Structures are given as structure tokens and as C-alpha cells.
Amino acid sequence: MRTKNFSVKKEIIENTKVSSDCYRMTFESKEIAGQARPGQFLHIRCTESYDPLLRRPISVYSIENNIIEILYKVIGRGTGLLSKKTSGDTIDVLGPLGSGFDYQLVSNCQLPILVGGGIGIAPLYFLAQRLVEQCSNVTVLIGADTKRSILCIDELEKLDCKVKVSTDDGSFGLHGTVVDLLRKELNSKLKVFVCGPVPMLKQVNQLVSKYNVSSQVSLERQMACGVGACMGCAIKTQKLKLKRQNSKGKTQNYKRVCKDGPVFDIKEIVWEEM
Amino acid sequence: MRTKNFSVKKEIIENTKVSSDCYRMTFESKEIAGQARPGQFLHIRCTESYDPLLRRPISVYSIENNIIEILYKVIGRGTGLLSKKTSGDTIDVLGPLGSGFDYQLVSNCQLPILVGGGIGIAPLYFLAQRLVEQCSNVTVLIGADTKRSILCIDELEKLDCKVKVSTDDGSFGLHGTVVDLLRKELNSKLKVFVCGPVPMLKQVNQLVSKYNVSSQVSLERQMACGVGACMGCAIKTQKLKLKRQNSKGKTQNYKRVCKDGPVFDIKEIVWEEM
Amino acid sequence: MSKLSLGVDIAGIKMKNPIMTASGTFGYGLEYSQLIDIKKFGAIVAKTITLEPRIGNPQPRIVEVAGGMLNSIGLQNPGAKVFIEEKLPKLKGYRVPIIANISGSKEAEFVKLADLLKDIGLSGLEINISCPNVERAGLFAQDANLTYQLVKKVRKVTGLPLIVKLTPNVTDITLIARAAEDAGADAVSLINTLIGMSIDVQTKKPKLANVIGGLSGPAVKPVALRMVYEASKKVSIPVIGMGGIMTSDDAIEFLLAGASAVAIGTANFVNPNTCSEIIDGIKKYMEDNRFNKISDITGKLK
């Protein structure tokens, strides 16, 4: 399900701090808004300088009326520079890129459950926006280290999602991890959408594989091109038994997170190598 | 006449545009204010990133009550980044560096005349500030391409300097160059202080050498260290006949703009090599 | 007033401008097709292919460094068969000269590949004897003699314009460039990546799973430019310059230093419009300088 992508320079409408280290940025782009699907990402140039040189992949967080919103955490220099931009500054964006979540499949008998660890909630909010258009029983599980860093509860509740929260220090919601939350919800009708740090994803994998629950995971990987040309982000995958065997040779074992992903069926990933 | 120098990080008080491509920046530094002499410069880091990597030399424009002011023109990326800084941002400065003008020698029978082409006026304003403390007949000649880019007339007049202006296009003052202005003023009692682009300096040299007028010139040169360690800015100089011959060997023919300069006796410079 | 043309003829490959894509940074031309007008390019150099498919190196394969990046892709590619049957037909659709790029660990592989690729409508063949990400010790292009032998053998089997891609990881680039020329190469491409490394001080492990990788991007430009300058003075075949070209001024520097064409690699990742902007920039430079043809720039360093 390929979407068209664009290279655009847009004026930043807003860039606001929403927690100790997270920011929300908005800009208008009819092109991107018309194409973007939940789980897709934007590849953003954070500076005109050659240091840092590469773009940074950031998920689409929300789209409303051609306004694109991203939610990002300041990790290093790239996101640091992004956070310094102010409304009126220009932002240089490629996108929407990647495959996105396969959420159209969700039928009535399936219960969509979104599992976000930390900033992993970013692509899931956009997914929730779209899911609530087709079903009324969207559950979102949010894991954070502490109360202050929980993101988007209000927004998600406004969408009428069922929101459950865990914190590592017990300062809000369940004292535990988002995997603990998921464990309690597990049943075979679930359709799981996950995004978060790798250790969390591995735990989710162990959990859902036991119960054979359909799960899609959004992965992160260092990227150069972001469009599938450089093979920098390719990861080892295993062929899904369900699908027809593909005869294109060995390289089919590697998939590009940027182009074939970032969303994969959880069973496709060779988790030992992550 | 060596001054102490410092490595300081200071908060920017103000950074304002004063013409189409020039800015004035102020910050407070007791250390630098206590030491800086006219003609000395600051070596400024324009970004935390490694691109651009090197500091940029900018003259001290004015010092009042421990407030250091610089006046700079946006030329390329370094000064471009500098111009983006806003009050409250931090600026990383080494200084004051270099030798400075030898203006103490000015006796009553000498008429100080300051000749600035373009942004070359920057170090001369500070010199004027100090000269007016010892004499009342300071003349400043300002050359600009057009009326809009003339800098600091008002400030200089406030110091009670005699200010004359030339513009390349005749839109203000003399239709001609600042060298044409100087030509009219020439007499053997003058003590000339010049700063500007190299072609202008060469013309001034031809002029003053004919009349054997005492002249000091502030030079620009690409710099790395700014403190005399790397030899990157060294230029060929000729020994002054007036001074006692120096026996330290051939290398004495090269002088460092950053440490032995940026101000030189105009006769020291090997102008053909500039 | 005579007509301005950006056209160049590199070893018989007729290009409407001197801007090529650098192998491995543009896939097989398809990935960027939505973002840019590929028809504008002088030529497309496809990603290196090997006789058999290769899965490449483990992750992480790329790491950003000051002014550049390290990669250790390890020549992941679907192999010659898939290239010929699936990739090439699509590439040809752009109506731009297509140059295949091949590699191997033995001479025989190069020869066999060159043979396979000779009558399938390619405009040229680049042989990558300088990829640092496969077997470490002993790139062909680090030894003038090995370079000579290999190029000689490939030359025998192909009538295609033959471009030899050299590594900067050598003491004297001119010796290798001369060896390639003497063995019958029609052009040399330089530079491939400089071998580099990066370490994560927290985990105490190399940042690349493969430990070492190839450095590309603006950081290598001064070295690349110097090598193009040196090599182009010593060979009479065209030199294709690359390494850190980001802007038209960068490209013009390479032309002035002696390159007859230039290739754009890492810059594509940073700004997919780079090639197009460079073409426009060179045109403007020629107008400003009243140049009519690229050879008015090539080697015209004062």
C-alpha cells in the first residue's frame, strides 16, 4: 500500500514544549496530509549545517485539516536543534515515508489495542485518530517512567479511547510496565499495535507469541536515506509462514525499516538480533 | 604592550540589526572590559556544532561600563549564525586579543585621523572613544557603498569627532571613496589609523607613503587559534628602518596578525603580497 | 553568442550533464523516483551488484560522524540475475544512461559479471574494486598490480565503456589510476569511501557491527578533491570525481581540479534535490563566467 511522498519546506506554526524533554511541532502541508497514514514517518533535516548531517525520522503524530503535528523527544543534537526552532522558521521535510500500520484489517470482532512505551506513543496517536473513525473500542496502553512524562492521555481520552497507564515508579496508574498492562488485557481477539524501546518490544513479543495474537510493531533504526535506497536500515527478517513463499533469493531476508517498515508483523522480526 | 586575555561565556544582552547586513551585539564582561584596548579583537565561537568549526575574529567596537559591544557584518555562515542569536543566548568569547592601536603616542601636534572603509569602522569607533579622552581634534572618515550602509555617524558625532563621509554612488557625502576624503586632509601632522578592505588599504598606503605620514593599519586574515600559536595568520613583514635591527633570524620576517597585529605600522606590510 | 551546453562524453557515454549518482546511494533509481525528476540526471550509476545475491553486514550499518557518515552496508544486493531481469528494465525507463557497478572477491567473478552484463543495453560498466566493507585486507584498488591485472581481464570481455572505481585508502592514488588506464580503463571514478571507525564509549563497542566502515560526506571532500587533482594530472582518461559533494560549488571545485564529471552520494540522503540543484548551479556558473561547455571548467584550476 504505497503512498506518494514529497520533499517540502514549510513554515513552522508552533513548536512547544509539552514535558520536560518532549516537544510538539505543527506545520501545514496539504501534500503530506493528503497521503500520510498512521505509522508512516517524516524525515526531517534539523539544521542547514553539515553537523549533524543526516535527517532524523519522526513519526506523524496527528493530522487535522492539513496541519501535520509531530511529537518528539529531545535525545541528542538533531532533536535538540529541532526543539530550538520557533514558529516562522522553516522546516525541511521528506514524507510521508514507510509502510504504516495495517489497521484497515481491523474488523468488528477484533479489539484494537495500542501499546506505547515512552515516546513510542507518537505514531499511535495518529493511529488512534483513524481507528476511532471505524470502531468504538480502541484501547491505548501508555507506559512512562514517571507521572510527569506521561504523554497525550487527555488527547486520547478526547478521542474516546480507553486509556490505561503504567509508570515505572508507580507515581501514576499501574506500578509496572506497559507490558504488565498488556498482559492483563490479553485475549485472542486483540489486534496489537506496539511502539517503544526494543527491550519492551521484545517482552511484548514473548507475551503475544505465547497467545498467538496478531501484532504489528513499529521499529526504530538509524537511517540515512529514509526512502529505501541506501540499505542502511535493513534488518534481518524471517518469512512469515502465513504468506506465500517468496522466491527472490536470500536478500529477502533483509528488509528496510524505512521502506518495508517501520511497521512489521511482530513475527517477522528476528528478535535475537535486535 | 600585552594585555591579559580570557576565555569567557557570557549572556547576550542585545543583538540588533543596524543596517541591511550589520548587527550590534552587547554583553557584559568585567574581565574583557578591564583589559581591552582599541584595535584588539575578540575570537568568537559562532556555534556549538563542528560546522563551521573555527572561531571568528571580531573587533571590540565599544566599551562602556563593562558592557562590550561589537559591530559586525554578516558575510558567511559564521557571522550568519551570530546574527541569529538573541538576548539571553550564550556567547563564547576569547579576548581581548592582539596588539591594538598605538594611540598613546598622539601628542598635541599630531592630528589623529581615523579612516574606515565599510565595516572597517568597527575597531575605529572604540579608538575614537579613547582618543577623545586625550584630544579634541579627532577626525573620522567613513567610506560606504551607499547611504543606507553608512555606520555610526551619529555615535561618532556624539563623541564630538569631525565626521566626513564618502559613498561610492554619491548618495551621501563625497561621491567617491574614503581614500579621496583622506587625500584632501593629508598633511604631515596627521596620524592615520586605517581599517578596511585590502584594495582600500593599498591605496591608503600609496597615498601616505608619498607624504611619509605616520599610519597604522588594522589587517584581517583568516585565523585559527587567534592567540599566536598556530602560525596560520602569519604574513610577511619588512623590518622597519626606524627600529633597531632584530637579530632573531629569518622568521622575524613573518608576523602573526592575531598576536603581533592585527594593527601594524603601514610600512611594515609587504603590500604586494596582500 | 554560442550555445551553452552541459553535455559531456565520458569514455563514450553521452551525458546531457556531468552529474551522476554515486553507486550505492541511489539504489536502483526507483526509490527516489517520486521525489525527484530522475530524467534530469547525466547518468545513473546503479548500486553494486555481485554475481550471487548478498545479504550484507549485520546492524548497525550506519553511524553519523562529524560532517559525514560511516557505512558498512556490505554490498547487500539481490545479485546479477535480479538486476538484469527486474531492476534494469525499470531503470531504462528513465531514458538516462545507465551504468552498472559490479564487484566480487575474485577476478573471475568480475569477469563473469562483466560478461553477463555486456549486451543488455547498459551505457557503461563501473567496477568497484574499492569497497571497504567486504573483505578487509587487500582491496584490489590498494595495489597497482592487482588493479592492472583485474582491469585487463575485464577489459577483454566487455566492449562497454569501462570505469574503474578507486579507493582513497592508498599512499599514491596516481599509481593506481595509471595502472587502471594502462590496463585499458576508459575512465576512473574516485573516491570511494575512506576507511573509518567509531566507538560507543558507554558500551565500549564499535558503533558499526562490522567494526570499520566507509566514511563519506562533506568530511572527505578535501581529500577527494586533492586525489582528483593529483590523478587527473597523471592520466589522460576522464576522471569522475566524488566525495562529499553537496552543492554546485562543490561540484565545480571537482571540475576545476580536473574531473570531467561528478557523482553525488551522501548528499542525496540529506537533500534529494541535490543533483537537480547542482545542475542548475553549474549552468548559472557557466553563464556568469561565459563558459559554453563543461570542458571550459574541467582542469582549469589557476
Add this chain to the structure above:
Amino acid sequence: MSKLSLGVDIAGIKMKNPIMTASGTFGYGLEYSQLIDIKKFGAIVAKTITLEPRIGNPQPRIVEVAGGMLNSIGLQNPGAKVFIEEKLPKLKGYRVPIIANISGSKEAEFVKLADLLKDIGLSGLEINISCPNVERAGLFAQDANLTYQLVKKVRKVTGLPLIVKLTPNVTDITLIARAAEDAGADAVSLINTLIGMSIDVQTKKPKLANVIGGLSGPAVKPVALRMVYEASKKVSIPVIGMGGIMTSDDAIEFLLAGASAVAIGTANFVNPNTCSEIIDGIKKYMEDNRFNKISDITGKLK
């Protein structure tokens, strides 16, 4: 709990920490004396001196490039006599090990200089056989055999700890490092600058009057680190790592890769406090990792 020490013994040079200044970037130690506390340093490597004074290359001598700079100072220096009589006495005042750095265009000059410098209270002698800014073709350090011969001769005349500074502009750094070791070097320093070039497209002239120059700064770090890694696996004498070190993490990368000490060059220009900040940063790293001595880091790449 055992005591944390940053001290290292490099070939008999006892340093209180592994941070040295890179030759040519710190003058003779005097210029930075107001800005920083030079006594904190592990050792000072003075700017290269030659037998006779040298006036160096014409202007421009430096140009900034992405992530680094090119220099073509051309070994401007006041000569051995002035060094011995004027510079060294002042340098000794810092009570830090002083390492002289010498160069020449003939073996005999190195030998004569080494002889002149042997009994004047230096802590060590670095021989710069790798400066790209003097005679272009034929750096000693680009040829293992020349390196061996030269080091052997210098070794004979000096009892000082002998450090040989190598160039990265070679196909295989390990061969040169081994040649230096075999000839009796007590340590090797790497890297000197990569040879590079930059062109002004408006004037069509090289930006450096000398056409080519040496690339230094963050841009070269990946290459430097890789060479330190390669060389330190092949020699048993200490390796002094340098090339683009800006932060303590950079310095630790070099130590992990196999360096026993590191030198700071271009970073001094950007931030004169670099050395001091790196010393503090390494100390913190050791505390965090419960390391007691630098050798707990050196070569401990996983």
C-alpha cells in the same frame, strides 16, 4: 577501594594524565599560558623545529572546511638554536614533560637535530616524518623502508624516549608502525594530517597558496581512530592517538581503540579549555566505570 590514577608512562615519559598537546597547535606553550593552566597537562609536544629557521609557506595558510580545517603552515619555526636558547627554558617552567618535535628533509638533518637536543632536559623526542606541507612527493612515513632507516639512525644518537609521528596518507598504517617499532622507536604518534585541498570557484584558484594542505579536526576522527585501532594491534610499543579529538568521549574512543595517550590539536583553537575538560571527563568516566588506571581503558574495545 584502590586509588584512581590517570598517570601513564609512555616509553619512559611519566605523565600525570594521558593528555598531550599535538605538535604545531600549541606553539611553544607560551601563547596559551594566560588562558589555561598548562601545568594540568600530561605532556607538551612543542611545534616542529628544523635545524635552520623556516619562514613557512605563503598566505593563505589555513582554510576552514566541513568539520575541520586545512593548514599549510609549512613548518614555520625559528630553528633549533632559538628553540633551545629561548623557548625551551620557558617551557620547562611549567614542570610538565616537554617533548620536542623535529623534522627535516634529509636523514642527516634529523640525526643532527636529535643530537643537538639530547642533553638539554627534554622528556622525549618526537620525529615528524609525516608533515605534508614541505616537500610533496615522498614523506618518509609513506615508505616503510625509509621510515626504518631514518628511525634507526635517529635511535643511535639519542637516548631520549623516541616517538615517531606517522602520516595517515598510506595504504597500510600497520606496516609503517611496525617499521618504526623494528627500528627502535619507543612509541608512535598517529595521525598527522590527511592531505587535502580546497578551491575557490570564483577565483578558480586553490584556497591555500600552497595548493594542498593538511586536514585536521573532527572530520578526520573516524580515519584516525581506525588507524590507531589497526596499528595498536600490530605493535607492542605505545600508540599516541590524535586526530579530531574534541571531547573526553572522543579521547576515550581513542584509548579504547588502543591508544595509551592522546594528543589534542585543532580543538585547542576552537576551545582552549579542551585539554582540561578532557582530563576531567576521563576522570569521571573512570569513576563511573570503576576504572583505576588508564590501562583499564586502553585497548579495551569489546
